[in-house]
Amino acid sequence: MTPEQITLVQQSFSKVAPISEQAAVLFYDRLFEVAPSVRAMFPQDMTEQRKKLMGMLAAVVGGLSNLETILPAASALAKRHVAYGAKAEHYPVVGATLLWTLEKGLGEAWTPELAKAWTDAYGVLSGYMISEAYGAQPQAAE
Template identity: 90%
Template sequence: MTPEQIALIQQSFAKVAPISEQAAVLFYDRLFEVAPSVRAMFPEDMTEQRKKLMGMLAAVVGGLSNLDSILPAASALARRHVAYGATADHYPVVGATLLWTLEKGLGEAWTPELATAWTDAYGVLSGYMMSEAYGAQPQAAE
């Protein structure tokens, strides 16, 4: 990721932060719509889970300029996800859901450049997390 991409991501997330609760609801509603099988991995009451999602995103976005600062937490998160039943096939679905949520939340501020920046950032982080969770980077099923 370039410094320009990092700046775009951080600026766009600053616009999402004030609507973080709605963004988290959008995210999980969409995730459960496109991947209903993952619903069982989550608690019935999603209030705390939504807060955790937005807190994790805030930490990641804030740490993009110094990836080494967020990698230990990403590694631990990846391992916890395995214990919850997450597989490598879930990562692309979550990524697509995140991008969809950001596009809906940002409206006209969602540009092709911003989409590329977020896609690149998610690719870097999810690739790292999959390697931490499953060893050598697995190929997700197409």
């Protein structure tokens, strides 16, 4: 990620933070709509889960300028997700849901440049988490 992309992600998240509760509801409603099979991994009462999501997003976004500070927490989270039944193939669905939520929440402020910055940020973090949870992904044969 470029420093400009990091700034874009951080500035846009500062606009989401005041509506974090609504954003989390939107996120999980959408996730369960597009991937109903994951609903069983979550508690019936999603109040605490929504707070955890927004707290983790805030920590990650805040740490983008210094990734080393957030990688241990991301590694631990990835490993906990395995115990809950998460699989590597869930990460793209969660990423798409996050981008959809941000687009809805940010409205006209959601630009192609901002979408790319968030896509890149999620790609870096999810790639790391997948490798931590499931081991290094095999390289394609050349």
